[in-house]
Amino acid sequence: MKFPRILYTLLMAAAAVFFAYTLAAKPWLQTDLTALLPQEARPDVLLQKADAVLEKELNGQVVLAVGSADADTAFQTASALARQWQASSVFASVQDTLTPDIGGLRGEIRRLGLALLPSEQQTLLRDNPRAYFQVRAEDAANPFAASLLPLSDDWLGFGRFAAGKGQPQSRIRWNADNGMLFTEHRGKTWVWLRGRLPEGAAPDEKLLKLLDDSKQTAAAQKAEVLYAGGAVFAAEAKTSAEAESRWMGIAGMLLTFALLLRVFRSARVFWLVLPLGAGVLAGLAAALAVFGEIHVLTVVIGTSLVGMLVDFPLHWLAPAVCRPSEKSVSDGLIQKPVWQADEAMRHVLHGFLISLAVTVSGYALLWLTPLSVLQQTAVFSGAALLGAFGATVYWLPPLFRRYHGRDVPFGRLMPPLLAKIHALHALLKKPAAAVLLLILAAAGLWRSDWRDDIRQWAAMPPALLEQARQLGELGGMDFGAQYAVVEAADEDGLLERSAAVNRVLQPLIRQGALAEVQSPDQWIAPQQTQRQLQRHLRALADKPETWQPLAELGVPPKTVQTALQEAAAQAPVSLSDGLKAQIAEAWRPLYLGQVETGRQAAVVRLGGVKDAVAVRTALAGMNGVHWADKRTHLNQMFQETRNQAAWLKLASYAAAWLLLWKIFGTRKGVKILAVPLAAAAGTVALLGWTGIPVSLFAMFGLLLVSAIGVDYAVYAASAAPPPAVRLGGMLLAALTTGISFGLLAFSGTPAVAAFGLTVAVGVVLAVLAAAVLLDEAV
Numbered sequence: 193m194k195f196p197r198i199l200y201t202l203l204m205a206a207a208a209v210f211f212a213y214t215l216a217a218k219p220w221l222q223t224d225l226t227a228l229l230p231q232e233a234r235p236d237v238l239l240q241k242a243d244a245v246l247e248k249e250l251n252g253q254v255v256l257a258v259g260s261a262d263a264d265t266a267f268q269t270a271s272a273l274a275r276q277w278q279a280s281s282v283f284a285s286v287q288d289t290l291t292p293d294i295g296g297l298r299g300e301i302r303r304l305g306l307a308l309l310p311s312e313q314q315t316l317l318r319d320n321p322r323a324y325f326q327v328r329a330e331d332a333a334n335p336f337a338a339s340l341l342p343l344s345d346d347w348l349g350f351g352r353f354a355a356g357k358g359q360p361q362s363r364i365r366w367n368a369d370n371g372m373l374f375t376e377h378r379g380k381t382w383v384w385l386r387g388r389l390p391e392g393a394a395p396d397e398k399l400l401k402l403l404d405d406s407k408q409t410a411a412a413q414k415a416e417v418l419y420a421g422g423a424v425f426a427a428e429a430k431t432s433a434e435a436e437s438r439w440m441g442i443a444g445m446l447l448t449f450a451l452l453l454r455v456f457r458s459a460r461v462f463w464l465v466l467p468l469g470a471g472v473l474a475g476l477a478a479a480l481a482v483f484g485e486i487h488v489l490t491v492v493i494g495t496s497l498v499g500m501l502v503d504f505p506l507h508w509l510a511p512a513v514c515r516p517s518e519k520s521v522s523d524g525l526i527q528k529p530v531w532q533a534d535e536a537m538r539h540v541l542h543g544f545l546i547s548l549a550v551t552v553s554g555y556a557l558l559w560l561t562p563l564s565v566l567q568q569t570a571v572f573s574g575a576a577l578l579g580a581f582g583a584t585v586y587w588l589p590p591l592f593r594r595y596h597g598r599d600v601p602f603g604r605l606m607p608p609l610l611a612k613i614h615a616l617h618a619l620l621k622k623p624a625a626a627v628l629l630l631i632l633a634a635a636g637l638w639r640s641d642w643r644d645d646i647r648q649w650a651a652m653p654p655a656l657l658e659q660a661r662q663l664g665e666l667g668g669m670d671f672g673a674q675y676a677v678v679e680a681a682d683e684d685g686l687l688e689r690s691a692a693v694n695r696v697l698q699p700l701i702r703q704g705a706l707a708e709v710q711s712p713d714q715w716i717a718p719q720q721t722q723r724q725l726q727r728h729l730r731a732l733a734d735k736p737e738t739w740q741p742l743a744e745l746g747v748p749p750k751t752v753q754t755a756l757q758e759a760a761a762q763a764p765v766s767l768s769d770g771l772k773a774q775i776a777e778a779w780r781p782l783y784l785g786q787v788e789t790g791r792q793a794a795v796v797r798l799g800g801v802k803d804a805v806a807v808r809t810a811l812a813g814m815n816g817v818h819w820a821d822k823r824t825h826l827n828q829m830f831q832e833t834r835n836q837a838a839w840l841k842l843a844s845y846a847a848a849w850l851l852l853w854k855i856f857g858t859r860k861g862v863k864i865l866a867v868p869l870a871a872a873a874g875t876v877a878l879l880g881w882t883g884i885p886v887s888l889f890a891m892f893g894l895l896l897v898s899a900i901g902v903d904y905a906v907y908a909a910s911a912a913p914p915p916a917v918r919l920g921g922m923l924l925a926a927l928t929t930g931i932s933f934g935l936l937a938f939s940g941t942p943a944v945a946a947f948g949l950t951v952a953v954g955v956v957l958a959v960l961a962a963a964v965l966l967d968e969a970v
Contacts, residue, residue, distance in 0.1 A: 196586060197586040197587070200582045200583075200586045201586070201587075203582075204470055204473065204474070204579070207474055207478075207579075208477075210477050210480070210481065211473060211476055211477045211480065214480050219485070220484075220485050220486060221485065221486060221487075221488055221491070222485045222486060222487040222488065237787050237788055238677055238679055238784070238787050238788075238791060238793050238818065239677055239818060239820055241784050241787045241793065242675070242677045242784055242793065242795050242820065243822065245781055245784060245795070247422070250421070250422040251421070251422035251423055251426065252388060252389055252391075252422075252423070253386055253387060253388045253389065253421055253423070254283075254386070254387045254389070254399070254403075254419060254420070254421035254424055255384065255385070255386050255419065255420055256273070256384070256386075256403075256406065256417055256418065256419040257375070257382040257383065257384050257385075257417065257418045257419075257663060257666055257667075258270040258273060258382065258383045258385070258410055258415050258416075258417055259377075259380045259381065259382040259383075259415060259416050259417070259418070260380060260381060260413075260414065260415040260416070261379060261380055261381075262381075263374075263381040265413055265414065265415055266374070266380075266382065266383045266415060267367070267370060267374070267381075267383055268413070269383075269409070269410050269413045269415040270288060270372060270383035270384075270385055271288065271370075271372075272409060272413070273288075273385060273406050273409060273410065274286055274288035274385055276402075276405065276406060276409060277385065277387050277402065277406075280398075280402050281398075282387070282389070282398050282399050282402050283387035283388060283389060283390075284388050284389060284390040284393075285388045286385065286386070286387045286388075287385070287386045287387075287388075288372060288385050289370065289371035289372050290366055290371050290372070290373060291371045292774055292775075293774065294340070296774065297774060297775060298340055298341055298345065300773040300775060301340060301341055301346075301351040301354040301355075301775070302341065302345060302346070302351065303762070303765070304354065304716070304765055304770060304773060305346065305348075305350030305351045305354065305759070306722060306725060306726070306729075306759055306762065307716050307717055307722055307764070307765040307770055308350070308353060308354050308357055308715070308716060308717075308770075309717065309725070310353055310357075311691075311713075311717075313353065314717065314721070314725060317725070317728070318725070318728055321732055321735075321738040321739070322737070322738050322739075322740065322741070325738065325740070325741045325742055326741040327349075328348070328349035328352075328741070328742065329741035329742050329744065329745045330741075331349060331352060332349070332742075332745060332747075333745060339351060339352050339355075340354070340355055347742070347747060347751060347752055347755040348752075348755050348756065348759060350759070355775075357714075357715060357775070363375050363377075363666065364384065372384070375666050375667060377666050382418075384667070389423055395423040395424070395427035395430070396427055396430060396431070397427065397430075399423060399427045400424075400427050400428065400431060403419055403424065418659045418662050418663050418666070419659060419663075420656070420659055420660035424656060425652065425656060428653060428656060429488075429941075430488055432940055432941075433488040433491075433941070434488065436939055436940065436941075436944075437488070437491050440935045440939075443935055444931055444932045444935055445465075445468075447931045447935075448928045448931055448932070449461065449462065449464075451924075451927055451928065451931070452464065452502075452924075452928075454602075455513060455600060455602045455924065456509070456512070456513055456600070457598060458595065458598075460591070460592060460595050463588060463591045463592070464502050464505050464588075466583045466587050466588065466591075467501050467502060467504065467505055467579075467580040467581075467583040467584050467587075467588070468501050468502065468580070469583075470579040470580060470582065470583035470587075471501040471576035471577065471579040471580035471583070472576060472579075473579060474575045474576055474578060474579025474580075475571075475573065475575045475576030475579065476572070477575070478571050478572065478574075479568050479571050479572045482571050483564075483567075483568055483571070486568060486572070487564070487565050487568060490565055490568040490569050490572055501576060501577070501580040502580075502925070502928050503900075503903060503925040503928070503929065504544055504580060504581055504584040505584045505588055506921060506924040506925045506928065507540055507543070507544070507907050507922075507925060508537060508540050508584065508588070509536075509592075509921075510913070510918075510920045510921030510924055511531050511536060511597070511913045511917045511920075511921070512531040512536075512595065512597030512598075513597050513598065513600045513602055513603045513920070514602070514606050514913070514916060514917040514919075514920035514921075531596070531597045532593075533588070533589040533590075533592040533593050533595065534593070537585065537589050539913070540907075541585065542910065543906050543907050543910045544581065544584075544585070546851070546852075546855060546906045546910070547902060547903040547906045547907065548577060548578070548581050549851060550848045550851060550852075550902045550903075550906070551577060551899040551902060551903060552574045552578065553844060553847060553848070555570045555571075555573050555574040555577075555899070556570065556574060557570075557840040557841070557843060557844050558570035558837065558840065558892075558895070559571070560836075560840055561833055561836055561837050561840070562829075562836075563830075563888070566833075566837070566892060569892070602920065602924075603920060606916040606917070606919050606920045606923075607916045609919065609923075610915060610916050610919050610963075610966070613919070613960070613963045616960075617963070617964060632877070632881075633873065633874060633877045634877075635877075635880075635881075636877025636878060636879075636880035636881045637873065637876055637877050637880060639880035639881060639883075640876050640877070640879055640880035640886050641880070641883070641884075641885045641886065642834070642885070642886045643827075643831070643885050643886075643887065644830035644831055644834060644885075644887045644888050645823075645827060645885075645887070673820075673821065673822040673823050674798055674801050674804055674807070674820065674821045674822075675795055675796060675798050675820050676693055676795070676796040676798065676811055676817055676818065676819055676820065677784075677793060677794070677795055677796070677817075677818040677820055678690050678693060678711075678793065678794055678795075678796060678816055678817050678818075679787075679791050679792065679793045679794075679816045679818070680792050680816055681790050681791075681792065682792060683718075683719075683766050683767040683768060683792055684718040684719055684720055684767075685792070685816075686712065686767065686792045686793070686794050687713045687716070687717070687718040687767060688713070688718055689814075689815075689816050689817065690711040690712050690713045690794055690796055691711070691713035692814065692817075693709075693711060693796050693811065693814065693817055694709055694711050694713060694714070694796070696810050696811065696814065697709050697798075697807065697810060697811075699810075700803070700806055700807060700810060703806075705801075705802050705803035705806045705807065706798060706799075706800060706801055706802065706803070706806075706807055707799045707800025707802075708798075708799040708800060709796060709797070709798060709799070710782065710796070710797040710799070711782070711794070711796040711797070712767060712779065712782050712794045712796075715770065715771075715776065715779040715782075716765065716767055716770040716771075719765070719766060722764040722765065723764055726759065726760040726761075726762070726764075727760070729757075729759050729760040730756070730757065730760040732756055733753050733756040733757050733760070736749055736752075736753070739752050739756075767783060768783065768785070771783055781795070782794050782795045782796075782797065783795075804821060804824075807819075808821070830887075830888045833888055834887070834888040834891045837888070837891055837892065837895065838891060841895050844898075845865060845868075845869070845898070848865060848902060849861055849862070849865050852864050852865060852906075856909070856910070860909060863905075863909070863964075863965060864902070864905040864909055864965065865902075865905075866961070867901045867902070867904065867905035867908075867958060867961040867962045867964075867965070868897065868898040868899070868900075868901030868902050868905065868958065869898075869901075870901075870957070871897050871898070871900075871901040871954050871955075871957040871958040871961050872894045872897050872898050872901070872954065874954075874957040874961075875893075875894060875897055875950055875953050875954040875957060876894065878953055879950065879953075884946060884949070885946070887943060887946055888943075889943040889944065889946050889947040889950075890946045890947060890950045892947060893933075893946070893948070893949075893950030893951045893954065894950060894954065896951050896954075897950065897951055897954030897955065897957075900929065900951075900954065900958050901954070901958040901961065901962065903925075904922050904925070904958050904959060904962035905961075905962045905965055907921060907962075908922060908962040908965040908966050915966035915967055918966055919963060919966060922959050922962060922963070923959065926955050926956065926958070926959045929951070929955050930952050930955050930956070933947075933948045933949075933951035933955065934948065934952045935948065936948020936951075936952075937949040937952060
């Protein structure tokens, strides 16, 4: 084995060099929560573009509001925090004041005035022009009527409505004295700040520290802060996942080696760190080589492999303590060591190879799922098992050649424990007990809840969720993940279609099923509508009786007539041109532009959706309108992925049976395969009885349970040592695996916790099921 040992060592050295180079050359840890999402086989480019735009807007900025009962305190504290943010290296830009180019803004309003005229004003001007000009005259005579344009630049009053359109969230106001945006709510003044992250920057603990410092600065001024943004949740998820990975890895290592020291009573067990290290190194190097990066959730799950990676060496070492020595007949009373490292390895190597082939092939099938985190975990886990196997076979025997087993309490416990397990099996063979067990299992399977929820995939601190809710209430920005996407052949068709959506949804707003709608047609009128208005203005120029109120105010008739003619002669403004104005900033994210040839697209935002079914039903059947409910859509995709993984696992069972049939024959192959099937079914039944949903990650746990079950079954049915010794090997492996996955059950991420709990329960059932095969002949 000298040459294979040298070759394996060289491969691990190359993996170490590659991993070190990758760490130094580029960022390798992925923290973006959207990277966890399944990839659709044939995604609609329109919906994909809409999602990307909205995600960029959500994840690329952090919004903060400073509140105080004293307005001056709120404004001063906000200014201090803005300076603090600007001094940090966290944000690429910080917006604390809005200082528009007044001259340029007035020019834009003069140019866009007619195009931005609200639909109700268009109707009034068209159907009852005298009433329109009566209101215009009253506003002109009112010294408190706010307008950016002087009367001489806006005789017709079109510019009166532009400022309001620039701020669709009406609860947010602009302070002309300091240029800051603020909201008055329940006796407090809330001042708004917005920080934009550098393009492509990954949020980390620096952002969280800055926000914590901001909170302390505000508290010192007797003010309070609220903040939200996708980057905040991503940074929190990354920090908590890294902390979990650290403490779970350390705790798993300490508990595992504490157990091994207790059992083997020798410091040599610390050599088992070699399979662990080799496995983790091989897994990381393989994942980085294939994907170029690793998601933090893959790392968290990877730390749980600590227990599995020592299964091979524990099966090999178990006879050393469960049957340390025996008296030789030829040597009389001289005790001759039974366990010898190289000979023991030869006894278990055949079973190791079978288990490795079945388990790695099972992981390989996960590559076919559309979920990147499962693909990464499959590559990581498969490579890690191969690395741990190589270290066990090639590195450990020379290090344990001088190790001799000893009589320890763990070994003495195995024969009576085996007797109890046999008694349990005998009890379950009785018809009454077997029927009761089958009824309980069937009821648990019937009660099982197979569903997924994207909210379970990340730890969402309730405090952050509450702050996001409060900010939405303060700013009137309660736009969730449900929206509509409209498409048309050109920009005018897009505006007309979004207006149709707006009209259809108005009854739902009155019924309370929906709070508000924000659509591009609320910003600007189609060019065709503008031309119609212009023709009407030309006609009004020759009808002085319609604008008589302005004449009564003292405006010369010639001036009004000229203003009407000039407005009628202006070039119509397109949607894309109208969004270039500085006052259009709040509306730009709605316009997606040309996503494909002949496909213009825009988003219609929906706020405060109370009855999604009613909204979706209202939009159903509208040509060129697509309903987008991201959470529901993702949950459906997770369900499809989970089902696909289940079918793949069934395929892996078929492949495993063929391999087992070839090696062990039909009868024994079926018995071995029955162990993982029984463990997986029993786990689902227990989840059903406890009310824990069988999510995608729980499904992945079941796949791992199946792999562990095959490992234990092959070892129980084919290894050379006596039954009590094989039980000791399985029990040691189960305890170390249970430690690792049991720790995952305490994860703050519900999906990871369900994964850990599923595997921990499944391991117990796999040991009990595999123990049936202990009396099988080799």
